[in-house]
Amino acid sequence: MTGTAENTGRAWVYGDNVDTDLLAPGAYMKGPVETMATHCLEAIDPDFATSATAGDIVVGGKNFGMGSSREQAAQVLGILGIRAVVAKSFGGIFYRNAFNLGLLALVCPDVDKIASGDALSIDPAAGKIENLTQGTVIATEPVPDHLLNIVGAGGLVPYLEKKIKGAA
Amino acid sequence: MTVQTLTLAEKIIARASGREAVRPGEIVTCAVDLAMIHDSGGPRRVKPVLERLGVGVWDSKRVVVVSDHYVPAFDAESAAILKLTRDWARDQGIENFYDQQGICHVVLPERGHLRPGMFVVGGDSHSPTGGAFGSYMFGVGATDMAGVLVTGETWIRVPETIRLRWDGALPDGVSAKDMMLKLCATLGMDGGDYQAVEYSGTTIAGLSMTERMTLSNMAAELGAQAGLIAGDETTAEYIRQAGGDPGAFVGEQGDEDAPCRVEHRFDAFALDPQVAAPHSPANSGSVLDAEKAKLDQCYIGACTGAKLNDLQMAARVLKGRKVASGTRLFVAPASTRITAQAAADGTLAALTEAGAILLPSGCGACAGYGAGVLAEAEVCISSTARNFKGRMGAKSSQVYLGSPFTVAASAVMGHIADPRDFLAEGAA
Numbered sequence: 035m036t037g038t039a040e041n042t043g044r045a046w047v048y049g050d051n052v053d054t055d056l057l058a059p060g061a062y063m064k065g066p067v068e069t070m071a072t073h074c075l076e077a078i079d080p081d082f083a084t085s086a087t088a089g090d091i092v093v094g095g096k097n098f099g100m101g102s103s104r105e106q107a108a109q110v111l112g113i114l115g116i117r118a119v120v121a122k123s124f125g126g127i128f129y130r131n132a133f134n135l136g137l138l139a140l141v142c143p144d145v146d147k148i149a150s151g152d153a154l155s156i157d158p159a160a161g162k163i164e165n166l167t168q169g170t171v172i173a174t175e176p177v178p179d180h181l182l183n184i185v186g187a188g189g190l191v192p193y194l195e196k197k198i199k200g201a202a
Numbered sequence: 203m204t205v206q207t208l209t210l211a212e213k214i215i216a217r218a219s220g221r222e223a224v225r226p227g228e229i230v231t232c233a234v235d236l237a238m239i240h241d242s243g244g245p246r247r248v249k250p251v252l253e254r255l256g257v258g259v260w261d262s263k264r265v266v267v268v269s270d271h272y273v274p275a276f277d278a279e280s281a282a283i284l285k286l287t288r289d290w291a292r293d294q295g296i297e298n299f300y301d302q303q304g305i306c307h308v309v310l311p312e313r314g315h316l317r318p319g320m321f322v323v324g325g326d327s328h329s330p331t332g333g334a335f336g337s338y339m340f341g342v343g344a345t346d347m348a349g350v351l352v353t354g355e356t357w358i359r360v361p362e363t364i365r366l367r368w369d370g371a372l373p374d375g376v377s378a379k380d381m382m383l384k385l386c387a388t389l390g391m392d393g394g395d396y397q398a399v400e401y402s403g404t405t406i407a408g409l410s411m412t413e414r415m416t417l418s419n420m421a422a423e424l425g426a427q428a429g430l431i432a433g434d435e436t437t438a439e440y441i442r443q444a445g446g447d448p449g450a451f452v453g454e455q456g457d458e459d460a461p462c463r464v465e466h467r468f469d470a471f472a473l474d475p476q477v478a479a480p481h482s483p484a485n486s487g488s489v490l491d492a493e494k495a496k497l498d499q500c501y502i503g504a505c506t507g508a509k510l511n512d513l514q515m516a517a518r519v520l521k522g523r524k525v526a527s528g529t530r531l532f533v534a535p536a537s538t539r540i541t542a543q544a545a546a547d548g549t550l551a552a553l554t555e556a557g558a559i560l561l562p563s564g565c566g567a568c569a570g571y572g573a574g575v576l577a578e579a580e581v582c583i584s585s586t587a588r589n590f591k592g593r594m595g596a597k598s599s600q601v602y603l604g605s606p607f608t609v610a611a612s613a614v615m616g617h618i619a620d621p622r623d624f625l626a627e628g629a630a
């Protein structure tokens with residue numbers, strides 16, 4: 035399953051330490067999360083929130099999502115239609131929140147090989163990213179089934195809802 | 203066949219996930235022994251999720267609820283949050299509900315809920331405090347917590363272990379808080395990298411449980427998931443006193459030769475009192491090099507810095523002295539039980555006779571919730587864990603961090619001061 039439209043997205047590449055305040059600016063905390071989403075990453079890239087389209091992939095360096103435990107940091111990326119975040123490492127609470135809110139987070143040591151705008155096709159279960167623009171393949175840590183199931187359901191709450199109501 | 207050696211964190215996670223062994227990087231599902239939530243991140247956030255799912259908590263005996271953030275209510279909104287917390291605890295049949303009895307991280311062990319080897323999830327970022335009791339305890343967001351409350355289990359990516367070894371005795375006037383500020387400056391706020399920190403060495407072995415709690419509490423400031431200390435006789439004795447059962451895991455340690463990411467070693471005898479300048483615990487250095495900033499406020503409070511030991515440290519400095527005019531000293535004991543103990547042993551009298559103003563037990567000004575917040579441009583030294591910009595009040599306020607010794611000495615001088623001068627004088 036390579037190169038199909040369903041699992042291909044454009045890369046938005048950023049550096050190390052993209053923090054929760056950049057993703058979910060505190061100034062918009064009281065308003066609806068949809069409004070906050072339109073300000074996601076605006077401090078480092080004003081185009082991101084307006085130009086990202088469904089299926090795109092955010093690429094970060096070390097410690098992506100560091101900072102507070104606010105779940106909105108992952109939630110706003112989901113609202114903008116981001117399919118996955120690929121980074122060298124993640125802030126721990128962000129990593130958990132991402133899966134719980136239905137966003138894929140992939141640990142990848144070779145993110146430096148990805149350029150902004152590259153078309154990427156990801157296979158989280160196998161642990162690989164195909165860079166269609168450069169014609170290369172890079173490895174990620176594979177995501178275990180359990181977490182893929184949560185993301186597949188759209189997050190922890192819908193996942194549990196299915197499980198509980200399905201069993202009833 | 204060789205048996206895999208395991209760190210303390212790996213032993214606890216292996217048990218909770220029902221396996222013989224686990225390896226760093228593996229994702230496993232663990233049964234949760236205990237879940238703790240508070241008024242701010244708890245019922246008001248998880249209730250809608252449980253309602254959507256049409257279920258209650260998985261085991262009301264394994265859930266502890268503490269009202270500590272919005273206490274006592276200071277407006278109609280905070281009163282409503284406390285009421286919602288109370289009603290929800292009642293509706294869910296939760297017996298272990300501590301309403302305004304103190305700060306969750308202190309109340310939990312004080313009431314005998316923690317013991318070595320437990321796998322515990324807390325709805326608060328300072329949940330690593332539980333690691334002082336040899337429990338693998340970590341903080342999660344609201345959705346995560348809702349999942350735990352419904353299923354009684356959660357997933358975890360097995361962390362690597364970072365060993366922080368301290369040897370030697372701490373000099374008089376130097377405390378666990380100083381050790382932590384030193385660690386924040388040395389390792390940075392991402393030095394823990396969401397792995398498990400494990401404290402060991404002769405210094406740790408000689409520390410009281412309340413001092414150990416300060417180390418585990420501020421593992422959060424290192425960015426670690428957990429801050430573990432293996433349970434020993436000191437741990438067991440504290441738990442017995444609290445009316446709990448220390449259990450069979452006491453004495454269990456990580457295997458000496460278990461692979462860890464890194465081990466850092468520190469000498470306690472060489473440590474000066476530390477002061478963190480605004481706006482990060484990592485901006486720490488010796489009090490000897492700290493700017494003698496003039497202070498509007500001195501604050502002894504929070505889960506980090508207002509346990510009985512902490513109040514006693516402050517009392518040793520303040521006994522027979524006065525808070526300088528032009529500054530104010532607030533003391534918010536971390537729990538009602540601590541207030542009672544400090545009243546019984548004369549600690550409270552020493553503080554109030556020096557001019558300290560007592561505030562209710564709760565998070566209070568620590569995160570800008572309750573009484574004791576700062577005005578624009580005001581300067582404060584605090585025994586809390588974090589001095590992020592604007593956390594204790596107005597945006598332009600400046601917060602320094604120090605031990606209760608240092609905060610008390612600074613209150614006497616009206617500016618940042620070295621507590622050792624006072625202890626030496628007092629002894630003479």
Ligand code: SF4
Nearest residue numbers: 328504505565568569
């Ligand atoms: S006292 Fe401060 S650090 Fe401790 S739980 Fe309350 S707000 Fe958090």
